[in-house]
Amino acid sequence: MSFASPLFLWYFLPATLVAYWVLPARFRNALLSVVSLVFYVFGGLSFVFALLTVIAVNFASGLAIDSDRMHQRLPQRKALLVATVGFDLAVLGIWKYAGFATSQIHNLAKAFGDDSSPILQVALPIGISFFTFHHLSYVVDVYRHSRKAQRSPVQFITYIAMFPQLVAGPIVRYHEIAEQLSAIPKNRFEDFAAGVPRFSLGLAKKVLVADTVAPVADTVFRMDSSILTTPVAWLGVVAYTLQIYFDFSGYSDMAIGLARMFGFKFPENFNRPYSSLSITDFWQRWHMSLSRWFRDYLYIPLGGNRGSSFATYRNLWIIFVASGFWHGAAWTFLIWGMYHGGWLVIERATGLAKVPDDRWVVPRRAITLLIVMIGWVFFRASDITEAGHVLQRMFVWHGGAVPAEVTTVLTDFRTLVFALACLVVLVPRGFVMGKLLDDGKSALASGLRIAYTGVAAPYAAVVVAAGTLSPFLYFKF
Amino acid sequence: MTEKDIPLAKGPDEIPTPGPGRESKATKAVIALLGVGLLFGPWAAYAAGARSQPVPGENRALAGRPQIDGFKTFNEITAYAADHFPLRDAAIRGNKNLIHDLFGESPSYFGSAGNQQVLVGDNGWLYFMDDFNEACSPKIPLKQVVAGVQRLNKMLTDSGRRLVLTVPPDKSTVDTANLPKSFELKQCSEEARAQRWKAIRSMGIPGYVDVRSAVEKQEKEKGTPAFLKYDTHWNQDSAVTFVESVVKELDPTLLQHTQVQGGQTFTEKGDLDILANGAPGKDFPYQAVYIVRDGVTPRQTPEDLSKVKGAYTITHVHSATTGPATLFQPRTTWIGDSFTERALTPPGKITPFFADLVRVPELTKAVLAQGQDPGFYAKARARMIAEIVKSRVTVVELVERTFAGVNNEGSMWTPAFLNALQDALDKAPKQ
Known part of the structure; x- marks a missing residue:
């Protein structure tokens, strides 16, 4: 359900x-x-x-x-x-x-x-x-x-x-x-009032953003490589990058909000991951509850970073191979895990992970996001061949007309949501909506709680309701 | 080892655990009220008398009350909940109007039927996704379909009756020129279709009418597509070819004193256009084509078998002739889907050939009608069997995707249906 x-x-x-x-x-x-x-x-x-x-x-x-x-x-x-x-x-x-x-x-x-x-x-x-x-x-x-x-x-x-x-x-x-x-739990009213805005945020992220951009990614990833052009390949990867974040973090927001309604406080799971300055930073912001689990129950028991550099790199790599396989039983997930583990090792070996946060912020954010997006190709592709085709199209120029499948799926509404979602990803990294909704004490925070609960979530609910429309083909009979 | 050195997510303290904002009681009350409205609003509307209704373009029965039947029950609860929550129809209309007013387009929904049922081809041609879904993931093995057809043929033949079978091809089988160059199910559907048609054409049914070949031949001769651009069905010329092919199999002399005449242009909606873009859909011009038979006065009377008007209509045809054109005299039961229905739409292309014909809709319509008329399926199936038993000839017309793609109650090729028919035939006198 x-x-x-x-x-x-x-x-x-x-x-x-x-x-x-x-x-x-x-x-x-x-x-x-x-x-x-x-x-x-x-x-x-x-x-x-x-x-x-x-x-x-x-x-x-x-x-x-x-x-x-x-x-x-x-x-x-x-x-x-x-x-x-x-x-x-x-x-x-x-x-x-x-x-x-x-x-x-x-x-x-x-x-x-x-x-x-x-x-x-x-x-x-x-x-x-x-x-x-x-x-x-x-x-x-x-x-x-x-x-x-x-x-x-x-x-x-x-x-x-x-x-x-x-x-x-x-x-x-x-x-x-x-x-x-x-x-x-003592105060059901307080719990409900605290949980419902967070749930609303998650519902809006999932229904209004993730589900809206998903068909773009789906269309691009199922296209025959012979007609997949370079711009379209990038469009699909950006769409998937948005989809997976808004979908997964939206679900986490809903989970945190629901738990709050029933008097439980869950740990945060996302912290603006696409604003990361390095892959090390990314893994401190993406699916944090999984990272913490691996840290506590696998990385530290393996020795963590207490041993030699080689042992630390080995342990990191083991964590990410395990993380890849945890996400799914397929070679693509394994490659995705190895790819991230590899970047973590490189950043640690070269000292890139320790560059102060205020140095070269824009290029570091851009490069990190690019590395993450390349990783998503493996995560989304149904097999290694498909991932290879998409990556090849992304990095070896292949022009041509935009296929009809893409122009059909890129409706005005979807294009607008796509653009707004891109903007959300690009806002300064200090702004974390979930944190503001849960802990903010400003008038802005209160206004946003009311806006999410009173406008965004009801519209998302309307879309959920309208999504049950199931026209029967033989409507004339 | 300090936590700062660990290149994985830091502890829960990095982001403070959520706590209620320190805002006024009044603000919290507003938020709580909005939350209650979000989750309980539909039930307040229910208390005020709101009930879910199908919306225009959604010409189907809403899901029926769930029955206790193992795990199926949970699927039925999910379907019932999706169809019956109060304000559903208002939400569908409201969202459609909002998106239409703001963007001038129809909304599409992730994972919803409206978003997945249509494949957009080249030059604006639309195709039905179920053509490909059913080919790639058949709900019933082809072997079972073939065995079922052969058993039906043997049962009818052994009882002195006759089976005429025809399978209109899917649009995407015949009019492939405008299919996208690539799409998800392309390869598997092509392979499955090749196997399917090979099996259909080699079933060894004497009364099999190869309407696919006839329509492809007509397409080649006329140089125009056999199917409609925005609809799953074929055009009027193909409908004539279909009827003539079946009639020729029944009795070739029936085609004497028969003329095909072009009629006026009229407008009609396209079912795929509505699926893709929502109701009410655009009007598309069509050229009417009629079959006229010298001296024949066609007459057809509909009978609503279901309590729900139009959900399952049986059509009785009793034509008379005063001229040279003869009629097919043996009582005939014609089981068919929307391809038959369109050939019956007045003035009717099938009607002028039969003295005594009863058209019975295929069984998936009975399954669908059951949603609003519980227990209806059994009634419809019993009636279908009774009509077959009463008739000398049974014509079965099922479009390709339905012929091989429906299982359980919707299929005629299940042992349950065939056994019930066998029992009824055993009790009836030989024809």
Whole structure:
């Protein structure tokens, strides 16, 4: 169930809010757990059983790891952690990567003349990458004594499955939210008034910007390379650059706003990433909750930057290879991760990452954005060949008329939204809309809260509603 | 190791955790009220009597109430929620007017049907995306379609009846000159189509009428496209070719004393234009072409089978002749889609050939009608089977994408439908 759908906006969310407002405080986590599972069921009934099984295993494991008995048996405690982490990764691996792995084995076997190797086709449970990382965060935090194990299954389900973050993040590390799970939110009015502007911002970003520019990127990326001209290739890449940012950050804004409506404070996930001055800076601003997770649970355990330069570069590269594969089981994602990891290593080795923020701001911003956009080609392309075609067209001049597909998709409205979105990306990097909406105390902040909630979100809602228009072809009969 | 040295996102303190702004209670109340209006506004409208209605151009039944049926239930809930929230129609109209007034164009929606159903070709030609979707991702295997057709033919033949089958080609099968040079499903649809037509033409059905070849031949002779630029359907000349091809298969002598006459120019909407640009759509000029048969007085009467007017109309044809032109006498059931419907539109190209014909819409229309008339599908299917049983001849006309692209209840090639027909034929006397 998408946040930007009639079912969510006018059935699920209002009903959940009403129940949340009228129920006594002690039942509110239980309510959130139940409605979150209902939310999840809409992505696949059978997957909810898989989710509950994984939840049960991690809950039990957390209790065992944190038990007095285990505190006296450290090797067994560590073994239990390793087993639980192995279980979580195996679940992720089977569902997300088994198909990819078997298809690679099939291709390899085929190259040697054996066509019989089977390819596994497994339906992917929605949000599996997110809830796996939540589980790993939980067991590791408990193992590290960062937080006590959760004794309440209801609170544990609330943490893992809470619908605002269940399918698209942000990734909330357990120690960031553990105290909030037990604290009963006190002021429902304050929470709602604080959450709804942020949700509105996210809805507007997703529906009015990301969904509007998406067809431009879709059209360009599916064009035959023989008619793809250089300007059109750049148009498609810029469109995708805008789409992925406004879509993903919009979803994060909605998640943060929704959580706030229910009394939870989620970590920020984006901080004007396209205003970054280096790729190192970019990764401190893009999908920050994922970066923090990798930092805490992989980079630092690997040794971080405590060892030699080589060890640091190796660790960075491992992080980004893992990050690439986390995003999807395809070679294109792996290349994207390696590409970013490579830039981080270069910046660290050359000292570029440490250039003061006020030096050469404009060229550094431009070059960083260009590097990021080239990376998005791999992220968006369906395979390496397609990415190669688009990149070749971007950098080797190929003129010609603008294809009809592009002129058709570039309506006046879409062109205007495209231009405005570009301008938003280019404004000074100190201006962060989400931060202003949540924490701003100025009249401008209040005005923007009212404008987003009273104008932008209602128009986005109208577009969501109007998007249900489904003309039936044989209208004459 | 300090956090500053770590080239990954810094801790949560870098951006303060969100907290409510310190604004006045009144401002917060305004924001909360706006938020309540956003989420609960449609329900306030519902309380005031607003109900969702289909909007012009959306000539379909809204989704019916969800039935308890496993996971299907959740899909049905999603569809019902999308179709039935209050103020939906007002939002669709409001957005259309806003975009039209400001930009002079129609809105398009990401992921919505309106945005995906039309492929814009060269020279303004429009194509139906389902032509390609159904070819690349058939909902029913071609083998099952062929087996289903062969079984239907055997069942009818064994019971002394006769099957005439014809498959009008998709527009994108015949009029390919204006297809874009490249588009997403080009290659797979071309390959799938080649296989599909090979299978259709080698099914071994004696009563198969190759209307595709006839229309392509006509196109070559006349030098004009067989299909309409803004519509999924073919032009009037092709409709005549279609009817004549089927009639010739039934009885070639019926084409004697038959003239094709050009009529006046009239205007009509293009279904693809409406899909692409929204209702009400532009008017396009068409040249009418009539079939006139010496001494024949055609007569057709519609019968609304569904409670919803126009959702599923059965047409009875009883023509009489006083002249030299003869009529096809055996009772005939003609199952067809919109290609048949257009050939029946008064004065009708099919009508003057039959003494006793009943036209029954194909089953996907029954499935769609069920949205507003629960339980209707079973009634429609039973009626279709009864009409086949009552008739000596059954003509089945299904356009290419429907012929091979519909599954479950909408298809005639499922064991459920064929078994039910077999039971009915077994109980009826041999013709």
